[in-house]
Every structure is written in C-alpha cells, then in structure tokens.
Amino acid sequence: MIRVLPNPESLARAAAEIFVTRARHAVEASGRFAVVLSGGKTPRRAYELLSRPLFTGRVPWDDVHVFWGDERYVPPDDPQSNARMAREALLDHVSIPQVQVHPIDCSLPPRDAAARYEALLREFFAGQEPAMDLVFLGLGENGHTASLFPGSPVLEEKDRWVAEVYVAESNKYRLTMTAPFINQAAMIIFLVSGTSKAAILRDAIQGDKRAPPLPVHLIRPVRGEAVWLVDSKAAAFLSLTP
Numbered sequence: 001m002i003r004v005l006p007n008p009e010s011l012a013r014a015a016a017e018i019f020v021t022r023a024r025h026a027v028e029a030s031g032r033f034a035v036v037l038s039g040g041k042t043p044r045r046a047y048e049l050l051s052r053p054l055f056t057g058r059v060p061w062d063d064v065h066v067f068w069g070d071e072r073y074v075p076p077d078d079p080q081s082n083a084r085m086a087r088e089a090l091l092d093h094v095s096i097p098q099v100q101v102h103p104i105d106c107s108l109p110p111r112d113a114a115a116r117y118e119a120l121l122r123e124f125f126a127g128q129e130p131a132m133d134l135v136f137l138g139l140g141e142n143g144h145t146a147s148l149f150p151g152s153p154v155l156e157e158k159d160r161w162v163a164e165v166y167v168a169e170s171n172k173y174r175l176t177m178t179a180p181f182i183n184q185a186a187m188i189i190f191l192v193s194g195t196s197k198a199a200i201l202r203d204a205i206q207g208d209k210r211a212p213p214l215p216v217h218l219i220r221p222v223r224g225e226a227v228w229l230v231d232s233k234a235a236a237f238l239s240l241t242p
C-alpha cells in the first residue's frame with residue numbers, strides 16, 4: 001500500500017498516528033509493543049511528534065520496547081548514532097522504562113556487536129514467533145534500506161537476524177537487522193520524503209521488473225503488511241491510479 005501525504009510534516013504526523021494505533025493494538029493483544037526504529041533524517045520529525053502532548057499521552061510507554069533496525073558503528077554519543085537521534089527526538093522525553101530501550105552495543109567488535117544484538121532479540125522472542133509489531137524503514141538513494149547496502153554479502157544472509165556490514169565508500173562498519181528477520185514483522189512502514197528520493201522510490205515500487213533487484217526489494221513481509229508513507233515530492237515519478 002502507498003499513502004501519499006502532502007508534505008513532510010503530514011508524513012511525520014501519519015507515521016506518529018500509526019505508531020500510536022499499532023502500540024495500543026499490540027499492548028491490548030499481547031501486553032507489549034515491540035517497535036524497530038529507523039535511522040537517518042526522515043523519521044526524526046515523527047519521533048519528535050511522538051514526544052508531544054498530541055501523541056505521547058496515547059502511547060502505553062510502560063509496555064513499549066524499542067529496538068533499532070540498524071546502527072552506524074560509532075559511540076552512542078556520536079552525532080551519527082541512530083540511537084542518539086532517537087533519544088534526542090523522543091526517548092529522553094517520554095516515560096519509557098530505560099530497560100525497554102535496546103540500542104545496539106557498538107563498543108564490541110562489529111561481528112560481536114551483531115551477535116550480541118541477535119542474542120538479545122532471540123531472548124526477547126524466546127519461544128515465540130520473532131515478529132516485531134512495527135518496523136520503520138527508510139530508503140536510500142541507492143536503494144538500500146536499514147543497512148542493507150547494494151553489493152553487500154548481508155543481502156544473501158538467510159539465517160542471521162543481525163549482521164555487521166562493511167560500507168566501503170565510507171570505510172565504516174554498520175550493524176543491521178537482516179531481511180529475513182525484518183520480514184517477520186507484523187507491519188513495516190517505509191518513510192520516504194523529498195525530491196531526491198523520487199527516482200529511487202519509482203524504481204523501488206514501480207521499476208522495470210527486468211532491472212537488477214534493489215536491496216529494498218528483499219523486504220517482503222512473510223505474514224504482515226508493508227506500507228509506503230511518502231510525501232508528494234518523493235511520489236513525483238509514481239504513476240498512481242486515482
């Protein structure tokens with residue numbers, strides 16, 4: 001499903017509304033809400049809105065568990081850190097129990113950090129389907145999502161839930177949930193905003209099927225649903241039937 005919102009603010013508001021709705025539904029159904037946050041710039045405003053009175057009072061924060069779909073391999077106070085962005089925008093301003101905030105520990109060597117996070121996830125889902133209630137994802141201009149970058153061996157990963165990724169162009173490591181794990185989610189929301197994403201969004205959603213697949217094409221929910229929340233600038237090249 002594709003929802004086109006007029007502008008970035010309405011996109012953020014729509015994302016925040018989905019967060020609230022899914023959180024209340026999940027807590028009612030299972031007593032908890034397990035949500036995966038995305039990094040980058042696009043989701044920040046939605047996170048900020050969730051800390052504001054219009055939204056925050058409607059979220060059962062005591063029963064929310066927050067994870068990250070990927071992380072840059074940097075210290076937690078680094079400006080590049082996805083966890084730092086989410087704390088600044090949201091988590092430091094709401095009453096979520098800190099033990100229920102699960103950042104990726106980048107103090108370990110990359111492979112160990114991935115293994116540690118996977119162990120945390122396996123413990124969290126012990127004896128249950130490893131299905132996150134909600135996963136936020138972004139879309140990079142090269143078709144990556146989370147830290148599933150083009151040409152990376154992680155695209156072939158079938159078994160691990162979390163993997164380390166070496167990003168040659170930046171000579172840096174990242175940690176990422178893998179497509180097989182993300183695809184277990186009950187709901188996946190892609191947040192895509194701005195003119196710079198119009199071409200890749202068209203290729204991602206309506207591209208030539210004969211073209212080489214993009215990393216984002218690996219995201220196909222096993223049992224849940226995927227929703228594209230995009231603003232009108234990002235949707236500029238989409239052919240949308242009225």
Ligand code: 6PG
Nearest residue numbers: 039040041042138139140145146
């Ligand atoms: C990250 C994200 C990454 C991001 C896209 C889009 O750590 O950067 O997980 O996958 O979602 O690169 O980023 P923007 O929202 O900044 O365009």
